[in-house]
Amino acid sequence: MAIKKEVSKEKIVTKISQLWNPLTEKEKLLLLRNITIKKYRKNEVIYHGLDMPGQLMFLIEGKAKVFKDGVSGRNQIIRTIKPGEFFGFRAYFAKEKYKTAATAFETATVAFFPMDLIVEMMKENYHITFYFISYLSSELGYSDDRTVNLTQKHIRARLAEALLSLKKSYGVEEDNMTLNIHMSREDLANMSNMTTSNAIRTLSSFADEKLISIDGRKIMLLDIEEITRICQMG
Numbered sequence: 001m002a003i004k005k006e007v008s009k010e011k012i013v014t015k016i017s018q019l020w021n022p023l024t025e026k027e028k029l030l031l032l033r034n035i036t037i038k039k040y041r042k043n044e045v046i047y048h049g050l051d052m053p054g055q056l057m058f059l060i061e062g063k064a065k066v067f068k069d070g071v072s073g074r075n076q077i078i079r080t081i082k083p084g085e086f087f088g089f090r091a092y093f094a095k096e097k098y099k100t101a102a103t104a105f106e107t108a109t110v111a112f113f114p115m116d117l118i119v120e121m122m123k124e125n126y127h128i129t130f131y132f133i134s135y136l137s138s139e140l141g142y143s144d145d146r147t148v149n150l151t152q153k154h155i156r157a158r159l160a161e162a163l164l165s166l167k168k169s170y171g172v173e174e175d176n177m178t179l180n181i182h183m184s185r186e187d188l189a190n191m192s193n194m195t196t197s198n199a200i201r202t203l204s205s206f207a208d209e210k211l212i213s214i215d216g217r218k219i220m221l222l223d224i225e226e227i228t229r230i231c232q233m234g
Helices: 009-019 025-034 090-094 115-124 124-153 155-170 186-193 198-206 224-233
Strands: 036-040 045-047 056-061 062-067 073-079 102-103 108-114 211-215 218-221
Touching: 009 025, 009 056, 025 108, 025 115, 036 056, 056 115, 073 155, 073 186, 090 124, 115 124, 124 155, 155 186, 155 198, 155 218, 155 224, 186 198, 198 211
Parallel strands: none
Antiparallel strands: 036 108, 045 102, 056 108, 062 073, 062 102, 211 218
């Protein structure tokens, strides 16, 4: 069950107002009066597939994944969510149920806003509308690229792409090499469109080639240039 956490609502609204700049004081007050903040444990569901959408979600802290159930019980990770990103609103605009689900990769704090309120604000402030048009356009382009990559790239290239994507989303630890997220082999496989056994073998191959170093779920990227080359070669 999601549990509430005391987080500065004013700081969250200020951060969102910077993304949607400019917002009026009235608009900021509307957000402040309608925000709900919840905390999720690792692997806890944030929203379920086939639920009816009604909330705009904003990741405050932690990490989350959006995924879709596949055949034979396998899940396909559609995208990873990092702090400062909105999610869970596409289905509302499409007037359909969620086609995906979202869970927390680790402890995550999420802000919720009623979509009805957001739509009313969009009618009054084109900056908000343009923000979501730009966001959805970027996601569509990313989705197009990802469809081709996951279906046509070799498994080595797909795994290399997943590692680079995780670095882009979550960054690295203080050593400037270790990914700042500790993913299971199954999640890496689901992100790379391969079986878990293939993911394990390919990771081991990368480690043997000194491209990465593995310590449990910690992955250190030792040779970014070569990983990038493998990704681009396909």
